[in-house]
Amino acid sequence: MCLAIPGKVLNIDYTAQPVMGTVSFGGIEKSICLEWLPDVKVGDYVLVHVGFAISKVDEKEALETLKLFDEIDEAYEELQSNEVVRKDDQKRQRPSV
Amino acid sequence: MRYVDEYRDGAAAQRLADRIRAITTRRWNVMEICGGQTHTIVKSGIDSLLPSEITLIHGPGCPVCVTPLEMIDKALAIASRPDVIFTSFGDMLRVPGSSKDLLSVKAQGGDVRMVYSPLDAVKIAQRNPERKVVFFAVGFETTAPANAMSVWQAKKLGLKNFSILCSHVLVPPAIEALLSSPSTMVQAFLAAGHVCTVMGYEEYIPISAKYKVPIVVTGFEPIDILQGVYLAVKQLEEKRYEVENQYSRSVRREGNRAAQQLIHQVFEITDRKWRGIGEIPMSGYRLRQEFSDFDAELLFEVANIQAEESPLCIAGTVLQGLKKPHECPVFGKECNPEHPLGAPMVSSEGACAAYFHYAPIRTRQEA
Ligand code: SF4
Numbered sequence: 001m002c003l004a005i006p007g008k009v010l011n012i013d014y015t016a017q018p019v020m021g022t023v024s025f026g027g028i029e030k031s032i033c034l035e036w037l038p039d040v041k042v043g044d045y046v047l048v049h050v051g052f053a054i055s056k057v058d059e060k061e062a063l064e065t066l067k068l069f070d071e072i073d074e075a076y077e078e079l080q081s082n083e084v085v086r087k088d089d090q091k092r093q094r095p096s097v
Numbered sequence: 098m099r100y101v102d103e104y105r106d107g108a109a110a111q112r113l114a115d116r117i118r119a120i121t122t123r124r125w126n127v128m129e130i131c132g133g134q135t136h137t138i139v140k141s142g143i144d145s146l147l148p149s150e151i152t153l154i155h156g157p158g159c160p161v162c163v164t165p166l167e168m169i170d171k172a173l174a175i176a177s178r179p180d181v182i183f184t185s186f187g188d189m190l191r192v193p194g195s196s197k198d199l200l201s202v203k204a205q206g207g208d209v210r211m212v213y214s215p216l217d218a219v220k221i222a223q224r225n226p227e228r229k230v231v232f233f234a235v236g237f238e239t240t241a242p243a244n245a246m247s248v249w250q251a252k253k254l255g256l257k258n259f260s261i262l263c264s265h266v267l268v269p270p271a272i273e274a275l276l277s278s279p280s281t282m283v284q285a286f287l288a289a290g291h292v293c294t295v296m297g298y299e300e301y302i303p304i305s306a307k308y309k310v311p312i313v314v315t316g317f318e319p320i321d322i323l324q325g326v327y328l329a330v331k332q333l334e335e336k337r338y339e340v341e342n343q344y345s346r347s348v349r350r351e352g353n354r355a356a357q358q359l360i361h362q363v364f365e366i367t368d369r370k371w372r373g374i375g376e377i378p379m380s381g382y383r384l385r386q387e388f389s390d391f392d393a394e395l396l397f398e399v400a401n402i403q404a405e406e407s408p409l410c411i412a413g414t415v416l417q418g419l420k421k422p423h424e425c426p427v428f429g430k431e432c433n434p435e436h437p438l439g440a441p442m443v444s445s446e447g448a449c450a451a452y453f454h455y456a457p458i459r460t461r462q463e464a
Contacts, residue, residue, distance in 0.1 A: 001160045001188060001446060002133050002239040002291040003317075004347075017253075018246065033216065036242065036355040047294060047347050050186070051214025052243045054356060055294045055347045062346035 004049035006057050009034070009042055023048060104318030105141075113323040114146040120327075120334055124150045126282045127329050128275070128418055130268060131289035132159030132446030133317050139451040141319045143326075151330065154282065154418030155451075157271055158289055160236045160264075161188045161444035162416065163371040166404040168264045169194035172233050175262060175397045176202045176209050182225060184218040185233040187211045192443045195404045215247035215261075222251065222259035231393045234261040239291040241265055241382055242356035245363035248384065248391045260393040263383055266369055268292050269300045270380035275417060276308040283418060285329040287315040287322065290344035295360075297352030301340045309338045316344035363388055372440055373412035410439035415448055422449040429453060 007023040007030075018035035023046060033052045034040050046053035129135060135155040138144055144153050157163050173194045176183035183199070190199045190211060203209040208228075212218050215232055222230035234244040244261065251259040268289060275281055288301055293314045305312045311332035315325030325343045332338060342348055360382070369381025384392045394400050406412075409427050414420040422428055422441065432438040434450055441447030445454070 001186070001235075001444070002131055002158075002237055002289060004239065004291045004294070018250075033214075033243075033246070035246070036353050036359075038355065047291075049239055049291060050243045051216055052246070052356075054239070054242070054291070054353055055349070058346050064345065 002049065004047045004054060006045050006047050007032070009040060009044050009046055009053075011042060012040065021053075023053070104316070104320040106320065110141075110143070110146065110319050110323055113320065113327060114143075114148075117151070117323070117327050117330055118148040121148050121150050121330055122334060124152070125284055125330055125333050126152045126154055126418075127285045127287065127326060128154040128156045128283040129287040129315070129322070129325075130156040130158040130272070131287075131292070131317075132162065132444065132448075132451075133291070134158070134287060134289070134315065134322055135448055135451050136446050137317055137319060137322055139455045142455075143319055143322055146323075147326065151326065153326070155415075155422075155448040156275070156283075156286075156418060157371065157374060157416040158237070158268070159441070159444050159446040159448075160240070160266055161192060162412070162440040162447045163266055163373065164189070164192065164235050164264050164440065165370045165372045166195060166406055167370075167402050168235075168262070169198075170402050170404045171394065171397075171399040172199060172262055173197060173202055174399050174402060175231055175393060176207045177205075178229075178397070180229050181397075182208045182210060182221060182228050182230045183233070184210050184212045184221060184230060186213075186235070188444050188446075189233050189235060191437075192440055193437055215244050216250065219247050219250050219254070219256070219259060222256050223254065226258060229258050229260070229396075231397075232259070232261045234263045234265065237266060237268055237289070237292050238296045238360075239289075239294070241360045241364065242295060242353075245359045248363050248388055249359060251391060252388065257390075260391045260396050261384070262393040263364075264369070265364065265382035266371060267366070267380050267382070269304060270377050271371065271374070272301075272304055272312075273308075274374065274377045274380070276304070276310065278417065280417075280419060283310070285311040285333055286313070287325040287329065288312050288340075290314055290316040290321070290348055293342075293344070293348045293352065295353050295356050297350055298340050298342060298348065299350060305338050305340050311338050312340045314340070314342045314344050314348050316347070371416075372406075373416040375413075407438045412439040412441050412449075415441055422452040423456075425449070 007025040012021040023032040045057040218232035364382035441449040
């Protein structure tokens with residue numbers, strides 16, 4: 001019920017009331033209400049629930065979350081410090097933005 | 098980066114599960130609030146990846162499941178009227194009332210329509226001025242601003258033929274109700290990321306402090322949930338209890354203020370009955386007085402309808418995390434998605450349906 005999915009803003013119609021825009025979800029385009037994201041720009045990723053964008057996906061935080069995960073890895077590696085761990089294996093492959 | 102695939106990597110999930118195992122020294126019970134998270138957990142088998150010391154308890158976080166039976170009966174009564182177009186999100190259509198569901202009302206000639214967004218219901222009202230259009234406004238805080246917007250728009254457009262049947266519920270009072278119950282087994286919570294996207298997480302700080310429980314705001318992909326569990330277990334092991342935000346790519350501390358503002362313009366807080374749990378004080382929204390012209394419960398005089406639950410259904414204990422779905426004596430037998438006896442079997446996010454669809458082998462082994 002609280003499902004919300006990220007999509008990319010393709011255009012914004014500020015004249016509409018409420019403010020509407022086209023959002024692409026992996027190629028499927030939908031008309032979405034953008035009223036609650038005053039600083040949203042074309043190209044931003046937004047999280048959409050029942051036709052309404054409820055937040056802008058923060059790229060920096062998204063990367064931080066994946067980094068937090070690296071830190072968890074490092075903490076684990078410290079725990080296992082008697083084991084020899086190859087530096088390359090620690091690095092997660094990250095898809096490009 | 099598309100903010101989906103990165104959080105579904107199987108090898109990464111396994112590594113995270115290993116990390117959780119490495120820090121776990123004793124048994125812990127962690128409750129995920131949201132049905133969407135329950136769905137991910139059971140579907141992707143996260144609970145079987147975790148060390149056996151950690152039990153995930155599936156909380157009451159599916160608005161479809163906790164909508165009281167009499168509210169469904171009210172919806173059925175309104176939808177059966179020939180002058181009404183009854184609109185609803187798809188997942189409410191199959192929820193059984195006392196005698197039937199909305200789909201069977203439709204089969205008997207009722208005009209019941211599924212909508213993707215509450216704004217679609219407003220459009221239907223604009224196009225059908227001679228009919229009364231009612232929208233079934235259920236949901237948590239995530240959905241509240243969207244539903245509020247439908248009423249706001251209808252008022253602005255001067256629509257006289259639009260109303261909502263409102264059964265909104267709020268998460269923090271339910272967490273408090275669970276924590277203050279003497280039978281509670283929950284030691285930490287994964288708070289629902291999309292509820293917090295709208296509302297922020299400041300409300301959870303006093304709850305965490307008062308009951309000494311870690312609360313981790315958590316997203317919905319497998320990696321999100323495993324990270325949420327990791328952070329919760331780490332707090333438990335270190336005897337800390339704080340509110341942490343795993344889902345920071347979407348959740349800001351203060352939430353979405355513009356959406357909150359609209360909620361407060363249209364709705365006010367009220368006591369609300371939760372199916373399977375009972376009445377929880379100050380745990381729902383109802384329309385404010387200024388919007389009473391849009392209140393279907395008043396317009397169609399259904400406020401007095403009462404209803405009884407199936408005596409076989411133990412949804413109450415399941416929704417409070419006291420029993421797992423497959424421990425219900427009629428799970429998968431008298432009660433299944435074709436013939437649900439209780440709402441957790443109807444919605445795909447309900448704990449019982451999630452177990453039925455995704456964990457048949459495991460639950461049969463455990464049972
Ligand atoms: S299996 Fe069916 S009867 Fe049992 S608790 Fe779940 S919904 Fe109720």
